[in-house]
Amino acid sequence: MYERHILICAGTGCISSGADKVQEALIKSLQEHNLQDKVRIIMSGCHGFCEKGPLFIVFPEDVFYCGVQAEDVPELVEEYLIKGNMVERLLYKDPVSEEIVINHDKIMFYSKQQRLALRNCGVIDPENIDEYIIRGGYLGLKNALKMEPSEVVEEIKSSGLRGRGGAGFPTGMKWQFCLSSEGAKKYVVCNADEGDPGAFMDRSLLEGDPHAVLEGMMITGQAINADEGYIYVRSEYPLAIQRLRTAIRQAEEYGMLGENILGFGFNFKVKIKEGAGAFVCGEETALLASIEGRRGVPRHRPPFPAVEGLWNKPTVINNVETLANVPLILRRGAEQFASVGTEGSKGTKVFALTGKVNNTGLVEVPMGITIREVVFDIGGGIRFGKKFKAAQIGGPSGGCIPEEHLDLPIDFDSLTAAGAMMGSGGLVVVDEDTCMVDLARYFLSFTKKESCGQCIPCRIGTNQMYDILEDITEGRGKPEDVALLEELATAVKKGSMCGLGQTAPNPVLTTLRYFRDEYEAHVNEKRCPALVCKPLLQYYIDAEKCIGCQRCIKACPVDAITGEKKQPHEIDQELCTQCSACFDACPKKVSAVVVVSEGLKTEEEVEVCEEGCKCQS
Amino acid sequence: MSELITLTIDGVEIKAEKGTSILRAALENGIYIPHLCDHQDLTSVGICRVCLVEIEGRRPTVSCMTPVEEGMVVTTSSEELDMTRKVNMELLILHHDYDCQNCAKNSYCKLQELTRYVGIDEERISAMRAPALDFPIDDSNPYYQRDMNKCVLCGICVRTCEEIQGDECIDFAFRGIETRISVLGDKPIIDSTCVTCGECVSRCPVGALVPQKAIEPTYEVETVCPFCGCGCNILVGARGGKLVSSTAVEDSPVSGGSLCVKGRYGLSFVNSPERLTTPLIRRDGELVEASWEEAISLISEKLGQYKGDQFATIASAKCTVEDNYVLQKFTRAVMGTNNIDHCARL
Numbered sequence: 001m002y003e004r005h006i007l008i009c010a011g012t013g014c015i016s017s018g019a020d021k022v023q024e025a026l027i028k029s030l031q032e033h034n035l036q037d038k039v040r041i042i043m044s045g046c047h048g049f050c051e052k053g054p055l056f057i058v059f060p061e062d063v064f065y066c067g068v069q070a071e072d073v074p075e076l077v078e079e080y081l082i083k084g085n086m087v088e089r090l091l092y093k094d095p096v097s098e099e100i101v102i103n104h105d106k107i108m109f110y111s112k113q114q115r116l117a118l119r120n121c122g123v124i125d126p127e128n129i130d131e132y133i134i135r136g137g138y139l140g141l142k143n144a145l146k147m148e149p150s151e152v153v154e155e156i157k158s159s160g161l162r163g164r165g166g167a168g169f170p171t172g173m174k175w176q177f178c179l180s181s182e183g184a185k186k187y188v189v190c191n192a193d194e195g196d197p198g199a200f201m202d203r204s205l206l207e208g209d210p211h212a213v214l215e216g217m218m219i220t221g222q223a224i225n226a227d228e229g230y231i232y233v234r235s236e237y238p239l240a241i242q243r244l245r246t247a248i249r250q251a252e253e254y255g256m257l258g259e260n261i262l263g264f265g266f267n268f269k270v271k272i273k274e275g276a277g278a279f280v281c282g283e284e285t286a287l288l289a290s291i292e293g294r295r296g297v298p299r300h301r302p303p304f305p306a307v308e309g310l311w312n313k314p315t316v317i318n319n320v321e322t323l324a325n326v327p328l329i330l331r332r333g334a335e336q337f338a339s340v341g342t343e344g345s346k347g348t349k350v351f352a353l354t355g356k357v358n359n360t361g362l363v364e365v366p367m368g369i370t371i372r373e374v375v376f377d378i379g380g381g382i383r384f385g386k387k388f389k390a391a392q393i394g395g396p397s398g399g400c401i402p403e404e405h406l407d408l409p410i411d412f413d414s415l416t417a418a419g420a421m422m423g424s425g426g427l428v429v430v431d432e433d434t435c436m437v438d439l440a441r442y443f444l445s446f447t448k449k450e451s452c453g454q455c456i457p458c459r460i461g462t463n464q465m466y467d468i469l470e471d472i473t474e475g476r477g478k479p480e481d482v483a484l485l486e487e488l489a490t491a492v493k494k495g496s497m498c499g500l501g502q503t504a505p506n507p508v509l510t511t512l513r514y515f516r517d518e519y520e521a522h523v524n525e526k527r528c529p530a531l532v533c534k535p536l537l538q539y540y541i542d543a544e545k546c547i548g549c550q551r552c553i554k555a556c557p558v559d560a561i562t563g564e565k566k567q568p569h570e571i572d573q574e575l576c577t578q579c580s581a582c583f584d585a586c587p588k589k590v591s592a593v594v595v596v597s598e599g600l601k602t603e604e605e606v607e608v609c610e611e612g613c614k615c616q617s
Numbered sequence: 618m619s620e621l622i623t624l625t626i627d628g629v630e631i632k633a634e635k636g637t638s639i640l641r642a643a644l645e646n647g648i649y650i651p652h653l654c655d656h657q658d659l660t661s662v663g664i665c666r667v668c669l670v671e672i673e674g675r676r677p678t679v680s681c682m683t684p685v686e687e688g689m690v691v692t693t694s695s696e697e698l699d700m701t702r703k704v705n706m707e708l709l710i711l712h713h714d715y716d717c718q719n720c721a722k723n724s725y726c727k728l729q730e731l732t733r734y735v736g737i738d739e740e741r742i743s744a745m746r747a748p749a750l751d752f753p754i755d756d757s758n759p760y761y762q763r764d765m766n767k768c769v770l771c772g773i774c775v776r777t778c779e780e781i782q783g784d785e786c787i788d789f790a791f792r793g794i795e796t797r798i799s800v801l802g803d804k805p806i807i808d809s810t811c812v813t814c815g816e817c818v819s820r821c822p823v824g825a826l827v828p829q830k831a832i833e834p835t836y837e838v839e840t841v842c843p844f845c846g847c848g849c850n851i852l853v854g855a856r857g858g859k860l861v862s863s864t865a866v867e868d869s870p871v872s873g874g875s876l877c878v879k880g881r882y883g884l885s886f887v888n889s890p891e892r893l894t895t896p897l898i899r900r901d902g903e904l905v906e907a908s909w910e911e912a913i914s915l916i917s918e919k920l921g922q923y924k925g926d927q928f929a930t931i932a933s934a935k936c937t938v939e940d941n942y943v944l945q946k947f948t949r950a951v952m953g954t955n956n957i958d959h960c961a962r963l
Contacts, residue, residue, distance in 0.1 A: 278792070295789065300663040300682040453770070453789065453796025454664040457701075460708040463794040467746035484744050491704035494677065494697065495666045 002040040004081065005059040009122060011046025011204055012239055013361075014053035018069055019043075022054050025073035033077060045208015046200075047122035048362035049109055052092065055122075057104060064104035065090040095358035095380045109359045112378045114340065114366045116348045117164075117324045118201075121208030126243050129250040132211040138256055140330030144219045145264040152223035153179055156326065159334035160346030165191055165282070165319030166394075166423050166499065168345070168412035171326075174316060177306035178224040181314035186226035188217050189310060189317040191287060192233035192240070195279035196395030197446060199426040201350035202320035204362055206233065206240035209324065210247035214257065214270060216323030219330055220316055221268045228269055230310070232287050235274040244272055279450035283498045284317045286452065297452040298498035319424070321350055341367035345411035349422065355392075355429035356383050365410070372406040375429055386431040390514070394423025396443040397503030399510030400436065419510040421503060435532035436515040437522050440507045441469035447504035458501030461492035465508055475535040475600055477523035485519075486512055526600035534578040536597050541582075543568035545592035552593060555585035568592075624689040639680035639691055640668050650693050651702065651731050654771035655681040656820060658874070659780055665771055666705055667731060669698055677701075699735075706735045707742050713823070714750050714766035720824040721831040727822030728769060752797075757807035760882040761818045761828050765797055768825035774798060774817035781875060786810040787817070815881040819864065828882070832861040839866060842880040846938050847871060849880055860887045920952070929956035 006026065010019055023043060030036045047055050052066035056076070065076065068090055079085045092101045094108065101107050115121070124131035132138070144152050157172030178186060190213060194202040206213060217229045233241055248270055251257035259267045273291050280286045281296040288310050290296035309315025318326075325347060329337045338346045345367040351374065354360045358380030365374060371391050375381070382388050390400040393410075399420030401408065408414055412422050430439060448462040465488050468481050489505035489512070496502045512519060521527045528536040541552070541561070548566040560576045563569030571582065586593040620635040626643050633642035638661060643650045654665035663682035670680040673690040677698060680691070692698070710732065717723050752765035772789065775798060779785050786809045790799035800809030818826040834854025842849045842863075850869035854862035863884045867874040886892060896912035897904040907915075920928075930948040932941050941959075948957045 280792075297789070300679065449793050451793040453792050453794070454662075454772075455666050456664075456705050456709050456770075457666055459770070459794060459796060460712055461704075464708060464711070464745055471746065478744070480744050484741065487700075487704060487741070488708075491701045495669065495701045495705050497664065497666065497679075 003038045005040045005042060007042050007044045007055075007057040007059065007122065009045075009047045009053060009055040010043035011050065011053075011122075011207055012200070012237075013046065013050030014055060015239070017053045017067075019054035021070040022056065022068055022073060025070040026077070029074050029077040033082065035077070035081065039081065042125050043127075044123065045121040045126045046204035046362060047104075048113075048118065048204070048364075049107075049359065050362065051360040056090075062103045062105070064092055064102065064107065066092050108377055108380060109361070109363070112369075112373060113364050114348050115364045116328055116337075116340070117205065117212075117321050117350055118208070118362070118364045119328070120212060121204055124209070126208050126210055127246050129211060129247065129254060129256075132209070136331055137211055137327070138215055138262075140327030141215050141218050141222075141256070142262055143330045144222045145262060145266055147222075149179055149223050149225055152219065152330070155334050156223070156329060159329045159337040160341070160344075161322065161325055161329060161337065162345060162412060163319055164321035164325070164349065164422075164425070166397075166421065168422055171318065171322055174306055174318075175220065175223050177304065178314045178316045181307050183314050185228075185313045186224050187310045187313055187315040188220045188224070188226045188229040189284075189287070189291070189305075189315055190217055190229065190231040190233075190323055191282060191284065191317050191319045192231055192237075193275045193282040193287060194234060194237075194320070194424060195282045195450075196397075196424045196426045198354050198428060199352045199395055199424045201352060201362055201425055203237050203240050205320050205324050205350075206237065207243055210240075210243045211251065212324040212327055213244075213320055214247055214251055216318070216326035217270060218257070218261070218266075218268050219326050220318065220323070222266060224314070224316055226316070227267045228271070230271050230273050230291055232273050232275055232281070232291060234277065236277060241272060241274065248272075278452075279446075280452045280498070280500055283500060285498070287317065288315065297454050298500075300497060321425075342409060342411045344413050349410070349425055351425045351427040353379055353427050353429070355427075356386065356431040356434070357381065357429045358383055367411045368409045370407045370409055371401060374410070374427065375406070379429060382429070382431050386433065389430050389432050389434055390436065392420075392428040392430065392439065392443075392507070393426070394421040394503075394506070395426035396446045397421065397500065397506055398423045398426065399506040400430075400439065400514060401510070402514040419506065419513055421506065423503075433530055433532070435473070435528050435530040436511040436518045437469060437528075438473050438530075438532050440511045441466065441473055443507040444469055444504070447500065451500060451504070452498075455495075455497040455501060457492040457495035458497070458504065461488055461496075462501070462504050464488055465492070465505065469508070472519065472522045473528070473533040473535075475526050475533070477526075479523050481523050482512070482516070482519050527597045529597065531595055531597055533597075534580075536600065537578045538573065538596055538598060539571055539576055539578060539580070539582060540594045540596065541569050541571055542592045542594055543570075545590060547587075547590055547592070549587070549590070551585045551587070552582035555581040557581060622685045622687050624685050624687070624691065626691045627693055633685045635685070637685050639670060639672075639683050639685055639689070641681075642685050643680065643691075643693070648693070649734070650680050651734050652681060653727060653731060653769060653822060654773065656773050656776070658820070659773065659776040662772060662776070665769075667702060667735075669702060671695055671698060702735050703737060704741075706731060707737050707745070709769055710737060711742055711745050711747055712750070713769065714764070720767070721827040722821075722824035726824065748794075755805055756829065757805035758811065758813060759829065760813050760878065761815060761826055763798075763806060764825050764827075767823050768798060769823055770796060770798065771822060772798075773820050773822060774826060777817045777820050781816050782812070782814050784810060784812055784814070786812075813878040813882065814876070815878065816875060819876075819881075828862075832856060834861050837862075837864075842876070843935065844877075844879045844883065845934050846936060846941065848937055849876055851876065851880055853884065860884055923952070925953045926956060928952045928954050929958070932957065932959045934960050 008019055008023055030039055054068050056065040056068040076087055079087050092107055104110055153175045161171040162168040192202050275281050278296050281290045283298045284305055286296045286298040305315045305317055341347050348364050348366050350364045353363050363378050390402050392400050401418055401420055415422050444466040448466045451458045451462055453459045471477055489508045493502055493505045521529050546568040553561045558575050558577055560572045561569050583593040621632045622635055623632050626648050631646040640650050650668050652668040655661050661681040663679040668680045669677050671677050671692040750766040754764045756762040775787055778787050787798050787800055835856045837852045837854045839852050842851045849872035850866035852864045853860055865874050865876040895906045898907040932944050945957050
């Protein structure tokens with residue numbers, strides 16, 4: 001009989017910060033104190049609070065230790081497990097109130113969340129089917145198998161579930177189309193090609209609760225009369241693939257997968273197809289082409305996959321998070337699911353909260369929560385007391401939502417109306433130190449590379465927008481560029497074939513809509529207000545503050561700084577490459593190096609410089 | 618006769634067979650919708666986005682991929698459509714080598730046709746960031762050359778190779794702005810499985826694929842390809858009394874508009890000074906020019922000296938099927954032997 005259970009997060013985030021070493025150290029330490037029969041170690045899925053990883057939670061008292069490293073383990077065992085003294089330095093400290101919080105559900109990061117899709121993540125051992133079943137797993141499937149396919153579809157329809165992969169298409173309606181499509185052979189495909197940089201909810205779900213996804217696929221199979229499913233998962237997710245394979249094997253052993261499932265005469269098998277890393281393969285028709293062994297490029301729709309999908313058979317493609325919600329609806333009923341969320345968007349949404357907030361990680365919130373609550377309550381506000389500037393929602397194809405929309409309730413329709421989109425749920429918070437032009441350039445650098453290259457607007461348009469943005473951030477912008485960008489963005493959005501091209505201009509369009517003044521400062525005054533775009537910056541040494549320590553002189557890689565010891569130094573603007581080495585080298589209490597963006601001078605102005613040189617001073 | 622569907626395009630009511638795309642229906646009824654990647658011989662893919670139209674009650678979509686429906690109301694031009702199409706064309710032109718004067722496709726070029734129709738904003742193009750167009754020209758194939766600086770990536774060549782020739786030697790390669798048409802391993806064309814049928818060259822809408830040393834003929838004559846028994850209909854072009862080009866007759870019942878490497882590129886022997894123009898008879902060990910009468914009476918005289926298995930016929934693949942039929946009949950019925958064979962191929 002175990003006295004205690006210790007959950008160590010074994011999500012990819014925590015493993016990369018050393019969770020597996022913590023596990024080894026704990027096994028060793030427990031043996032040293034002969035506690036191995038009294039304390040059980042569970043390597044769980046992702047808890048979401050990746051920033052504080054590795055996480056180490058002790059039950060039954062629910063004590064939340066974070067940032068635990070292998071060398072901390074002996075202390076935790078001796079002080080806490082044996083003597084019962086809290087190890088304070090490893091407990092969570094609220095970034096705002098600076099208070100220590102012991103229980104994880106009292107931490108703001110968790111208390112405002114509503115974990116439905118992630119219900120088992122971080123709670124169960126994902127490699128143990130029994131733990132999934134104990135928590136109600138496969139009950140939804142059993143309920144579905146007692147129903148007619150059309151009844152299952154109705155249940156999903158009335159739950160109001162919408163696709164979590166990006167576009168938010170009503171799941172029940174998609175299933176209905178597929179059920180109505182003629183054909184004896186149909187497929188269920190799970191889209192686990194999570195490609196948005198920074199988004200990892202699908203990975204966490206597959207790693208932390210793979211059976212939920214399998215159960216969701218089987219219920220879909222029952223609803224549309226399909227007996228075969230594919231999981232298209234990125235090969236960059238080896239842990240997810242390994243846990244999926246384990247889950248499939250266990251489910252087959254238990255008779256949950258295979259033939260005559262649970263004795264209802266329902267057959268279903270699942271295959272895993274590893275993707276090769278192309279972002280566009282997250283687009284459903286490109287994904288199907290890739291499964292079929294062809295070049296992963298989208299095709300025109302209609303026909304939609306629900307009519308003509310994998311190998312031309314009717315196919316339902318749903319995202320991982322969507323499928324993880326499905327068993328819950330069949331287990332608890334559509335009504336309960338629909339009781340959470342807004343009029344048009346039911347349930348919850350998982351966001352990958354990153355950027356300049358205090359608490360980053362994976363958060364699941366009810367639809368309709370405001371951006372303010374996510375950023376300031378769950379996220380614990382902006383780091384270093386800086387000012388919030390914008391939230392980029394929906395990944396590289398999403399849009400930037402400015403401060404005036406902080407109280408916008410998050411749902412599919414409100415985000416689209418604001419120029420962003422739910423996307424797969426990336427949420428990057430940026431503060432006053434972020435240049436919005438540079439941010440748009442950054443996102444375009446991703447989408448332009450990931451364009452499949454088939455259609456003209458996306459292939460050339462995204463590249464052209466990137467080139468212009470790069471010029472603007474490097475001081476080569478022209479006043480007419482702002483209008484040109486807008487025209488290009490609109491044409492690419494309207495003219496492109498698939499979702500990638502249709503949404504790639506969003507970062508440009510929203511930053512133009514909400515932060516046009518920053519573009520204008522860049523192109524008209526050659527100034528970067530956020531002091532980010534290096535070619536538009538100037539570094540000076542404040543002669544009054546400079547103590548003449550020569551550290552900046554030593555740090556400068558291009559010998560642009562001159563000055564005698566204990567005499568104020570000076571930067572030669574013509575030589576300076578704005579690398580910031582002097583700024584970093586200047587002692588913090590001196591802070592004599594000043595960075596400004598006062599605007600570059602035009603060629604003519606440079607010509608008339610008294611010294612006859614091309615300096616900017 | 619399949620079912621006829623009535624729809625309206627730009628206010629004109631037209632009828633089209635069920636299953637026809639809006640684009641084809643419009644073109645067949647004399648309504649022009651600009652298009653680039655669509656080709657009547659090939660499956661439509663909708664990748665150039667030039668044939669965008671508005672359909673009442675739907676989002677703008679490409680007309681080549683949308684089948685006609687009863688009562689459909691289609692608009693081919695609106696402020697929004699025109700702008701999207703214009704910017705689209707401008708982007709394409711920015712990435713196209715505009716040396717029209719020196720281009721073999723000048724005045725047959727689809728891009729020129731589209732540019733004329735769509736109209737482009739020179740000012741906007743000059744505000745854009747022009748790329749360096751410095752792909753080397755692939756002239757490894759002796760019969761045609763490929764200039765990627767002119768390629769518009771319509772994919773017509775890829776589909777032609779796959780659907781018409783069944784060779785599948787080219788495909789799209791790389792991604793994003795790096796995308797280009799390539800053979801396996803991105804090698805020169807000559808190192809690929811290309812059989813030089815020239816089908817892609819004949820369909821390329823721009824100057825990306827052109828015959829080597831293309832010469833514009835002064836006139837063309839329709840004839841039958843002299844190479845093999847298939848008898849494909851061809852148009853041979855001549856200039857200065859010399860044969861300079863050979864193209865397929867599009868609606869040829871024999872070939873369906875296709876040609877092989879010989880019919881398309883192998884006719885230069887016509888101009889060869891070494892070509893035989895009269896029969897030759899060996900006299901005293903020397904081949905001497907003779908008239909057809911002399912030659913034929915010599916043959917008939919000689920044939921009379923043999924019978925049965927003393928005799929054999931070797932037929933030629935260059936003869937027509939009818940010629941060869943008569944020849945085997947002659948061998949069997951007149952000469953009384955089954956000794957007839959064939960050179961099999963050229």
